Amino acid sequence: MSAAPAIGGRISDAAHLRARVVVRRRDFDVDLALEVSPGEIVAVMGRSGAGKSTLLGTLAGLTPLDGGEISVDGRLLDRAPRLRTAPMQRGIVLLGQDARLFPHLSARENVAFGPRAAGVPASVARSTADEWLTRVGLPGAGDRRPAQLSGGEQQRVAVARALAAEPRVVLLDEPLVALDAVTASEIRAMLRDRLSGVTTVAVTHDAVDAAALADRLVIVERGRVTQEGPVREVLSAPATEIAARIAGLERLVGHARGGGWVRSGARLETTDAASLALAAVEGAPLAAVFRAAHVRLGEGAAATVSHLEPTPAGVRVVTDAGAAEVSPAVAAELRPGDVVRWTVAPAHVRFVPAS
Structure with missing residues (x-):
């Protein structure tokens, strides 16, 4: 300036x-x-x-x-x-x-x-x-x-x-x-x-x-x-969970495996070139970053619902594997303790180093 x-x-x-x-x-x-x-x-x-x-x-x-x-x-x-x-x-x-x-x-x-x-x-x-x-x-x-x-x-x-x-x-x-x-x-x-x-x-x-x-x-x-x-x-x-919350993002720490991110049975992939380079280092600590609005429920890895939070746009479903933003109609069918399946499309996922 x-x-x-x-x-x-x-x-x-x-x-x-x-x-x-x-x-x-x-x-x-x-x-x-x-x-x-x-x-x-x-x-x-x-x-x-x-x-x-x-x-x-x-x-x-x-x-x-x-x-x-x-x-x-x-x-x-x-x-x-x-x-x-x-x-x-x-x-x-x-x-x-x-x-x-x-x-x-x-x-x-x-x-x-x-x-x-x-x-x-x-x-x-x-x-x-x-x-x-x-x-x-x-x-x-x-x-x-x-x-x-x-x-x-x-x-x-x-x-x-x-x-x-x-x-x-x-x-x-x-x-x-x-x-x-x-x-x-x-x-x-x-x-x-x-x-x-x-x-x-x-x-x-x-x-x-x-x-x-x-x-x-x-x-x-x-x-x-x-x-x-x-x-x-x-x-x-x-670089941290708090920084991710400030940015309005989910940040999950796992490891690089087979060109993607893995943690506790969950696997995410990406189309981002810089992220693919990080994922190529087999076994390296890796954080997957994405928006809760891009999480799809109904397929993928299992997660347990912790609680639900109303938001201006709908409901935030918080689980032990991050959060998803869903409509009130979808949220009405969920309760704390329920097991859901989740995934994120590769186009909406980025990987960053995790120490």
């Missing part, structure tokens, strides 16, 4: 973020290494409690390090245990689920707050605020207070306020999770445009957000990075 011109005519140089974050917690220690190139947007995903918010808290200066260090463009911000830079002096802004606007200030004054705090004359800061409100899709809304704005409009003002401060790094902590689907889609598109060229770390639970916003995806599990790479590569070839 190329650097975007900042309001006021000057171009903000994108920053290089480097961090080694160590925070001791009761259940496990968070120990994450993260490097974000200038202007890059990195998405961070994982289960709740995996350490994602802890990472953002340390980067923002809200959570102290127990070990490691954080630097922006070579300027050391934190180094455990002695050096810690105050949040307001880091050049890093955090945008979360709650817009956290000042309720007694207008939208214009909310956005102008950062520039004014940095010493910009009030008239210039207010003019800059109006320009930013236009850029986030709220022209003419400067006089309205937060109580007069919808949730989506408040989040747009929060984005304008964050970027008007010309931060070196932007942190996003699930900023779309509290919005309805239509509003979230609109804000996502706006963020994609406004964050172009801005060094960004975005925590999200939604793979759509990662695919739409980010250049690179980092998967975090129990305080450790378990996979990272270009977003689409990670989502199409998940």
Whole structure:
């Protein structure tokens, strides 16, 4: 992504973020290494409690390090245990689920707050605020207070306020999770445009957000990075069960045998060239990856139904060999403990290495 011109005519140089974050917690220690190139947007995903918010808290200066260090463009911000830079002096802004606007200030004054705090004359800061409100899709809304704005409009003002401060790094902590689907889609598109060229770390639970916003995806599990790479590569070839769930895929670990995948009497084949090369290594650990919607019940290997989960499109039948998505009519005939037979057509199967 190329650097975007900042309001006021000057171009903000994108920053290089480097961090080694160590925070001791009761259940496990968070120990994450993260490097974000200038202007890059990195998405961070994982289960709740995996350490994602802890990472953002340390980067923002809200959570102290127990070990490691954080630097922006070579300027050391934190180094455990002695050096810690105050949040307001880091050049890093955090945008979360709650817009956290000042309720007694207008939208214009909310956005102008950062520039004014940095010493910009009030008239210039207010003019800059109006320009930013236009850029986030709220022209003419400067006089309205937060109580007069919808949730989506408040989040747009929060984005304008964050970027008007010309931060070196932007942190996003699930900023779309509290919005309805239509509003979230609109804000996502706006963020994609406004964050172009801005060094960004975005925590999200939604793979759509990662695919739409980010250049690179980092998967975090129990305080450790378990996979990272270009977003689409990670989502199409998940290295762990949790990464597969994030990508909306089933991932079953077996072995290569006879040019296919086998496990406990089940066999899957593929038409994917890269997958065929992996399956040619006889006996190698191999994971089969596919979508539950592509599973066919009634033929193939046996599996025992664990439970059934309603979904917007039908019912998810969870078994001891992955899951299948079926219609309510099919699900009505199934109960936990039932034995079903399943298979997936080769065109819908990919193989990835399994350690």
